[in-house]
Every structure is written in structure tokens, then in C-alpha cells.
Amino acid sequence: MSTTEAVAADEDAPDRWEAVRDLPPSAKLVAKVLDYNDTLTQSQLAEETLLPPRTVRYALSRLEEEDVIDSRFSFTDARKRLYSLAV
Numbered sequence: 001m002s003t004t005e006a007v008a009a010d011e012d013a014p015d016r017w018e019a020v021r022d023l024p025p026s027a028k029l030v031a032k033v034l035d036y037n038d039t040l041t042q043s044q045l046a047e048e049t050l051l052p053p054r055t056v057r058y059a060l061s062r063l064e065e066e067d068v069i070d071s072r073f074s075f076t077d078a079r080k081r082l083y084s085l086a087v
Contacts, residue, residue, distance in 0.1 A: 016087040019066040026051055027059040031068055034085040041080045 020031050026049075033048045034040060040048065046056045060083060063069045068087050074080040 019068050019087065020063075023062050023066065024059065026055050027062045030056060030059040031063060031085060031087075034069060034083060039082045039084045041074065041082060043080075045083065 017031075020028055023031075029049050029051070030045055033045060037044075037048070042053065042056055042060065045051075045060075046053045049056065051059070060069065060071075064071065068085065069083050070086045071081045071083050074082050
């Protein structure tokens, strides 16, 4: 496949980050961190992003509104939720 064919194929493919484009920078950062890591808790996301916990909560709520992330309860600690990227 030539370079021009690869670029044309990329243009035809749906953009997986389209839902994230208009979100705040904190939500974009949380989504990118989740892209690099499989599953993280809210406190782990705060550590990885260096964002305050309140900002991470807001970012997660915005990402959930756009169906960009999946969340589930942790089996090891039911008080915590685990977040992963859905796009």
C-alpha cells in the first residue's frame, strides 16, 4: 500500500476521537491517559494526570455523557469504580 493509499484509507475511517474534540482540555487529557492505560480508578487518574480530584470527576462525567468511557464497580473494592476507554 502506498502512502497516498494509506492516507486515503485513514480519511475514510471514522475518527474515534470525534466525540472528544469539543470537550474541555481536562476531559481530553483523561481520555488520552485512559487510552494509554487499560483501566484506572478516579484516584489513579488524578495521580496520572496531575489534576485535582474534582476536575477528574468533572472530566469523567463529561466523558460519560458522550459515551466515550465505560465504568464498572471494582471487584476488589466496591466503593471504587474502574474507568476504561470505550472508543
